[in-house]
Each structure stands twice: as C-alpha cells, then as structure tokens.
C-alpha cells in the first residue's frame with residue numbers, strides 16, 4: 001500500500017495577478033512516493049501553482065506546507081534547509097548558458113559551500129551518469145547540446161542534492177516523441193530507484209499516462225478532478241472531455257481499460 005504521509009499540502013489557495021483570478025480555492029495533498037501530474041490549459045495556472053509550492057510566488061490567500069514547513073511563512077533557516085530536499089526542472093529549461101554541463105550540475109553542490117572539490121566532481125559525474133550523459137559531454141556548453149540532452153542535464157542538476165521531492169514543469173516540451181519517451185522512462189526508473197515524490201506539470205498526455213499515480217486537473221480556477229487517470233477521465237467536466245477526446249487523448253489512454261474510457 002502506498003505511504004500516506006503527506007509531503008505537500010496546498011490549502012485553499014487563491015491567486016490573482018491584478019484583476020485576473022488564477023486560483024480560487026485550490027486544495028491538493030501530495031503523498032510520499034507518488035507521482036502527481038498537474039494538467040490544465042495554457043494559462044490555467046499550473047506553473048504558478050508549482051512556484052507557490054516552491055515558495056517563489058506568494059498566494060493572495062491560503063497556505064502551502066512542504067515536509068510540514070509553511071513555505072510562505074516559515075523560518076528562513078528552515079526554508080533554506082527545505083530547499084535542499086527538493087529538486088526542480090523549470091519549464092524554460094533554465095541551464096545557465098555561460099556554464100558548462102559540469103558547472104551547471106555542480107552549482108547546487110557548490111552553493112552548500114561545505115563539499116570538497118573532489119567530492120563535488122565525483123557527485124557531478126555520478127549524476128550525469130545517472131541521467132545517461134557521458135563524461136565527454138561534461139565540458140560542453142548548453143548551446144552545444146540537443147534538446148533531450150539539455151533536459152537530462154537539467155534533471156541531473158535537480159538531483160544533485162539527492163532530493164526526496166522532484167518538481168518537473170513540462171519536462172518533455174520541445175522533445176520529439178522518441179526523446180520524450182526516453183526521458184519519461186528515465187524519470188520512471190529514477191523515481192523507483194531513488195524513492196522520489198514527483199510533482200509534474202505537463203501538457204503531454206503520453207507522459208501523464210506513463211508516469212502518474214494521480215492526476216490533478218486545473219480548470220476554472222480550481223482542481224476540478226484529482227485521482228487516478230481512469231478516475232479523472234470519468235469526471236464530468238468539459239475541459240476533461242476535450243482533453244481526452246482528441247486523438248492524442250485516445251492514444252494516451254491506450255493503457256486504460258476500454259470500459260473506463262469516455263466515448
């Protein structure tokens with residue numbers, strides 16, 4: 001049975017930018033060792049929700065606790081410790097273009113200021129190996145990498161501090177189907193091996209179907225459905241119907257028993 005320890009608790013979250021309401025009462029609990037995918041239309045507030053879980057954006061109302069710590073009101077020292085327990089791959093790739101692959105992955109380790117150089121080197125090379133980047137690429141700059149390799153390096157950097165929790169925002173965006181599948185299977189393997197809890201934002205239904213234990217659907221400023229993929233598909237909501245009705249949706253649902261699929 002899955003561990004029911006709550007890792008993230010989002011309570012009654014309200015967000016607005018100026019007059020635009022983004023979230024109007026979002027509630028979500030993420031449990032240890034599960035992969036939760038957040039899906040929703042473009043501009044529905046997925047990235048914002050993830051940034052709020054990271055304490056980077058402040059909600060108008062509501063709270064987010066991660067490992068029991070309120071990310072918006074917690075003690076700064078406790079928050080600094082908390083940040084070493086999660087890794088993030090941001091939507092915009094976000095490798096530092098002036099730093100080599102090696103230095104990008106080393107960055108979070110060097111920021112700790114306690115690890116000797118040799119150990120940093122060993123950890124970086126280990127993380128690169130973990131994501132399937134060969135040592136000969138370590139001195140390359142991000143511009144010299146393919147999209148798939150950049151994603152892997154971003155993942156290696158997110159894993160640098162051995163996080164318990166991993167945030168992925170559109171991890172397969174911009175990858176061709178083969179590379180995307182490859183990346184998804186890498187994340188699937190790593191989450192098993194490293195016992196990771198994963199929060200993933202994605203448009204890609206194949207990725208959702210392949211990795212998610214539960215899916216949370218953001219529409220109309222709320223999470224309108226949260227559950228396993230078959231449960232979510234059955235939810236009665238126009239956005240969900242449109243999402244799973246198209247060809248992409250049907251393909252992603254290949255793994256789901258026919259009796260559970262929407263017609």
Ligand SMILES: Nc1ncnc2c1ncn2[C@@H]1O[C@H](COP(=O)(O)OP(=O)(O)OP(=O)(O)O)[C@@H](O)[C@H]1O
Pocket residue numbers: 017020022040041042043044045046047048049091
């Ligand atoms: N810092 C900001 N200032 C003003 N508006 C913002 C800001 N950040 C996000 N928004 C607005 O909030 C809404 C939600 O944005 P968000 O980036 O969270 O959407 P998203 O669901 O991640 O979209 P996408 O699928 O395109 O990545 C959008 O309308 C966006 O324009």
Ligand SMILES: [Mg+2]
Pocket residue numbers: 046047048091169
């Ligand atoms: Mg986004």
